[in-house]
Amino acid sequence: MAVVTLKDVRKVYAGGVEAVKGVSIDIPDGGFCVLVGPSGCGKSTLLRMVAGLETISSGEVAIGDRVVNDIEPAERDIAMVFQNYALYPHMSVYDNIAYGLRNRKTPKDEIDRRVQEAARILAIEPFLQRKPRALSGGQRQRVAMGRAIVRKPQVFLFDEPLSNLDAKLRVQMRVEIKKLQRALGVTSIYVTHDQVEAMTLSDKLVVMSGGQVEQVGTPTEVYRRPETRFVATFIGSPPMNILPGVVETDGRVSVGGQSLAAADMATDLKPGLAVDVGIRPEEAEIAAPGVAGCAFAIDFVEELGATELLHGTIGEGAFVLQVPTGSVPNGTKQVALTIAPNCVHVFDRETGKRLSRRPAEASKAA
Amino acid sequence: MVERRTWFSTFLPHFILIMGVLIVAFPVYVAFVGSSWDAGTIANGTMPLYPGKFLVENYSRALLAGNATAREPVGPMLLNSFIMAIIIAVGKIAISIISAYAVVYFRFPLRQSAFWLIFITLMLPVEVRIYPTYKIVADLGMLDTYAGLAVPLIASATATLLFRQFFMTIPDELVEASKIDGAGPMKFFVDTVLPLSITTIAALFVIQFIYGWNQYLWPLLITTRENMQTIVIGIKKMLVTQDALTEWQLAMATAVLAMLPPVLVVLLMQKLFVRGLVETEK
Amino acid sequence: MEKRSVYTNKLLPYLLLAPQLVITLVFFYWPASQAVWMSFRIEDAFGISTEFVGFENYVTLFGQRSYYESMWTTLVFSLAVTILAMSFSLLLAVMADKQIRGGSVYRTLLIWPYAVAPAIAGVLWLFMFQPSLGMIGRGLIAAGVPWNPMLNGDHALLLVILAAAWKQISYNFLFFLAGLQSIPKSLIEAAAIDGAKPARRFWTIIFPMLSPTTFFLLVVNIVYVFFDTFGIIDAITHGGPAKATETLVFKVYSDGRLGGDLGGSAAQSVVLMVIVIALTAIQFRYVERKVTY
Structure with missing residues (x-):
């Protein structure tokens, strides 16, 4: 078990394409770090650099206190779970799990003990003699996990390990991975494009886009206080609404003709500045009768069961509202919405950066 | 697919394929028959379309012994x-x-x-x-x-x-x-x-x-x-x-x-x- | 297409490549370049020294009537075998592709001639068509046909064509069948719903969809006739009578062996190489198209 440190890591491919543009992250011992972002954002490349499958163009990757830039994957003391599991198709489940230990000349009885233990933890004991193709997707996934845990490595690397499973199994395995990682306490890096997986698994969430880190934080921090418009719309489902707004005085912003208080907005912005205002679908509320609010024109309703999504517009901007089912009588064309001041997120229209009240951020925005 | 099958359309493919198989196999069959007759029957062109009695003799001669022209076995x-x-x-x-x-x-x-x-x-x-x-x-x-x-x-x-x-x-x-x-x-x-x-x-x-x-x-x-x-x-x-x-x-x-x-x-x-x-x- | 993850050993890849490269250099490039080299030279009467003569060997070659005759023979031979073998195989493949009982049995019964050596195929056909003792040869004569492939060049060519086409049926059949089976059933069902009768379905849907296979087989058959039929010709006719069955490849062999004209034979080899390169290039254009198709 070890701390993993990435210091200004870059990846430039032969053709000059820069896939990772200087990323620095510290992952504490036993931490569960999830790299999330859309495809092509560089998250997998970053993970593969930690694994030693890609060379590092510049910067430094350290596992524990050892810089591993030039160390081969086998000697980095890591284990990896691949998206397609990468099980050796011609070997039995037992041999698949034991292969890495055999290559390291682990004594036979020790191998057997560890394989049996891993199989017990993952409940794959009945399948040990089968070939991978005789297993279901979920079982293969467990074998891939078994191959990782049997090695007792310092770091687990997961490359979208659940994306080949169906939705139901994905939820179940997600929980199991989390439990397993807690129990074993091994530092883990996990790559996914699924923001729900990212939120539920991580204790350190890294949102990436275009080869750069957009934000690092706990899932709650990232959700509550997205640093950029990209993070705001990427994390959370349905995604945060972005509406055009204009800065007023006294920390207020005007959206669709309605003035809203924005608790975190920088105080030194020029009134009249055009900005983007983010409001989460689940954080706007239908105003009590007689209370003033943003005028929300409803176009149609999507039923989700416990909640429903109202699609419509505020001013010129498209808006989605999530409310408990039955909050609005059938056929309602328009409602007024109120939004709590700490749920109004203001972003620079040009750079997409959060226009935040903290002094450091505020001075940058200006 | 539902298709009207007549007697003709059911048997035509079989007929054509069997003819094909026969044409393809015929030269080899003739060779096999040829390998079961004696030199005389073949030389005067009266070899019939069924195997003769010299099968074992011909094959053992061909495999093991040379022949009149001192050929290798x-x-x-x-x-x-x-x-x-x-x-x-x-x-x-x-x-x-x-x-x-x-x-x-x-x-x-x-x-x-x-x-x-x-x-x-x-x-x-x-x-x-x-x-x-x-x-x-x-x-x-x-x-x-x-x-x-x-x-x-x-x-x-x-x-x-x-x-x-x-x-x-x-x-x-x-x-x-x-x-x-x-x-x-x-x-x-x-x-x-x-x-x-x-x-x-x-x-x-x-x-x-x-x-x-x-x-x-x-x-x-x-x-x-x-x-x-x-x-x-x-x-x-x-x-x-x-x-x-x-x-x-x-x-x-x-x-x-x-x-x-x-x-x-x-x-x-x-x-x-x-x-x-x-x-x-x- | 490249692998994402590779090894970076310095020496190992060269060791792995060495056996194939050594054999390739010694038995492919060296003799091929020798052929090119020799084609520009002439051997003296005693075979002791050679002299550079530029394109003289080529000029002589293309000045020979017999060379054009050999080209013509090759052309007729190629076209006849290709058309004969392909149409017969296509017919059989279409029949076998219909969902009839015993389809796979027919396949088994039709593919094995692939394994018969060309020279042996020649011997089998000679045995049947030999005019004095062959079963069919005698039959033809009895029917009043003055059949004699030993003396009549056209008869000889016909016999060689039949033997060569016979041997190629299995190969074409196999590829046509695979091609037919890869046509999506839904396409044929859609055509049926659109009101196309079976014959029309064949010519408007199946045959066009099969065209990549057909084109591929066309090239393969021509290459087959050019090079692999040597054994058939040598077994049945030795290129005769009166060179009526002498193809370009057979001519390289017989001129080089009998004539001892190494320069001329080398020039012929070079011309053949150009032809193969052209055919291969055509084939690769096809492969490329198949990939993007």
Whole structure:
């Protein structure tokens, strides 16, 4: 078990394409770090650099206190779970799990003990003699996990390990991975494009886009206080609404003709500045009768069961509202919405950066 | 699909296919019948369409003894053909699989050049360079040897391309998992690539065995000693220019013996054969 | 197409490539370049020294009537075998592709001639068509046909064509069948719903969909006739009578062996190489198209 440190890591491919543009992250011992972002954002490349499958163009990757830039994957003391599991198709489940230990000349009885233990933890004991193709997707996934845990490595690397499973199994395995990682306490890096997986698994969430880190934080921090418009719309489902707004005085912003208080907005912005205002679908509320609010024109309703999504517009901007089912009588064309001041997120229209009240951020925005 | 089936439309395909099978099989059947009659019946052209009584005699004479024209027995020729076919098939597979592995799984200077060097040989069948090749084999002292028979036919772009194609379909993650599991390039080759290639190897073996067995021009040129002859060459030499002297019943017995091994290979390993044939042409 | 993960050993890849490269250089490139080299030279009467003569060998070659005759023979031979073998195989494949009982049995019964050596195929056909004792040869004569492939060049060519086409049926059949089976059933069902009768379905849907296979087989058959039929010709006719069955490849062999004209034979080899390269290039254009198709 070890701390993993990435210091200004870059990846430039032969053709000059820069896939990772200087990323620095510290992952504490036993931490569960999830790299999330859309495809092509560089998250997998970053993970593969930690694994030693890609060379590092510049910067430094350290596992524990050892810089591993030039160390081969086998000697980095890591284990990896691949998206397609990468099980050796011609070997039995037992041999698949034991292969890495055999290559390291682990004594036979020790191998057997560890394989049996891993199989017990993952409940794959009945399948040990089968070939991978005789297993279901979920079982293969467990074998891939078994191959990782049997090695007792310092770091687990997961490359979208659940994306080949169906939705139901994905939820179940997600929980199991989390439990397993807690129990074993091994530092883990996990790559996914699924923001729900990212939120539920991580204790350190890294949102990436275009080869750069957009934000690092706990899932709650990232959700509550997205640093950029990209993070705001990427994390959370349905995604945060972005509406055009204009800065007023006294920390207020005007959206669709309605003035809203924005608790975190920088105080030194020029009134009249055009900005983007983010409001989460689940954080706007239908105003009590007689209370003033943003005028929300409803176009149609999507039923989700416990909640429903109202699609419509505020001013010129498209808006989605999530409310408990039955909050609005059938056929309602328009409602007024109120939004709590700490749920109004203001972003620079040009750079997409959060226009935040903290002094450091505020001075940058200006 | 619902289709009105008339008596005619049900039986027409069968009729055409049976005719096809008969046309395809007829020459071989005639050869078999020919191998079961005596020289006289054949020579005066009265051979019927059913087998005669000389089957055992003809085959044992062909296999074991020479005949009136002091010909070599067929037994040793079968052995020569077998050895040549095996060396060609095994040799081709062995050198092609490792060269394809090098080209696919390594990056090194001149990799592309090496690949093209092999690739271009697709365009140089032995027939177009026959005499210079003969001269080289002669200079190397390889005339009338198994090595001379087989080695010049061993290098093959087809097999290398086939293995390359197959290696490309092995997921990248297997190499990566194997690297993380601490296996080096040769260990990955032996533990993973080779076991995964078994079907491809078997399919290629079937095709190359037939290819080697059926070689004609090359062994014709480089074998001078009777005891190095392959059976395909041997049968040709039984056809004496003056037809009267040709012992057709023995020639036909030899033809049947020469066809038997490769035809059996095709029939018994039909799946591998079809796969090999279709894949080597990709 | 390149692998994402590779090894970086310095020496190992060269060791792995060495056996194939050595054999290729010694038995392919060296003799091929010898052929090119020799084609520009002439051997003196005693075979002791050679002299550079530029394109003289080529000029002589293309000045020979017999060379054009051999080209013509090759052309007729190629076209006849290709058309005969392909149409017969296509018919059989279409019949076998209909979902009839015993389809796979027919396949088994039709593919094995692939394994018969060309020279042996020649011997089998000679045995049937031999004019004095062959079953069919005698039958023809009895029916009043003056059949004699030993003396009549046209008869000889016909016999060689039949033997060569016979041997190629299985190969074409196999590929046509595979091609037919890869045509999506839904396409044929859609055509049926659109009101196309079986014959029309064949010519408007199946045959066009099969065209990549057909084109591929066309090239393969021509290459087959050029090079692999040597054994058939040598077994049946030795290129005769009066060179009526002497193809380009057979001519390289017989001129080089009998004539001892190494320069001329080398020039012929070079011309053949050019032809193979052209055919291979055509084939690769096809492969490329198949990939993007």
